Amino acid sequence: MFFVASRNAQAGGQSNNRSRSFYQKTPKGDVLDKKKPVTALRAGEDRAIFLGLGMILSSVAMYFVLGITILRSYSDSAWTEEGICVVVNSSITADMNCSYSCGSDCWRASKYPCLQVYVSVNETGRVGRLSHNEETQDSNSECLYVPKCQKDSWLMHAMVMNISERLQVHQQVPCYYDPDDQQQDVVLLTRIYGHSAVFHSLFWPSCMLTGGALIILMVKLTQYLSTLSEEIVKFKR
Structure with missing residues (x-):
């Protein structure tokens, strides 16, 4: 009987240790799971900002090319x-x-x-x-x-x-x-190069410039609102 009781005591101790280790490891797993969406969100925001900057730089380059070709010929006529x-x-x-x-x-x-x-x-x-x-x-x-x-x-x-x-x-x-x-x-x-040619040549670079600026503005606005909501939650606690 003594050996049976000791074995049961050892088994109960091992189960308690496993349960404790389980409850100790669970919060860490939750933290890791929470970090994954945040990291993915930041990566998506960075890509959106790079896309907006690329659109703005491309539109500036198009403005430069058009300025030395179409606009120059139009103004010199x-x-x-x-x-x-x-x-x-x-x-x-x-x-x-x-x-x-x-x-x-x-x-x-x-x-x-x-x-x-x-x-x-x-x-x-x-x-x-x-x-x-x-x-x-x-x-x-x-x-x-x-x-x-x-x-x-x-x-x-x-x-x-x-x-x-x-x-x-x-x-x-x-x-x-x-x-x-x-x-x-x-x-x-x-x-x-008449009025219509100049208008159509400047229309698409202007659309690209506006689109890139709007993408960056929306990302920055989203980041600001996210930070503001976190501060409000901390203040309520």
């Missing part, structure tokens, strides 16, 4: 005023020479007709030479349109004649002129 031009005279003056690539270090000559058009601007009443856009004015100021040089000269001739026929049908066309009379003898049919 002298033809800023839009008006209505009436065709006064349209004629083929001569054949212009051009060269096209036929392979590596290979260039061949071709020709296209030079269409010269004079128009009268209704808003000012002055007569000027019509040019397609700023690039055409820089490459060949005498011709309305400079087609891409290619082997088939008849195709380029057909393109120019098609433009001439359209101008004969539509005597009045929208155009751009220089209000300061610096380029009074030249009128543009279209602009490479």
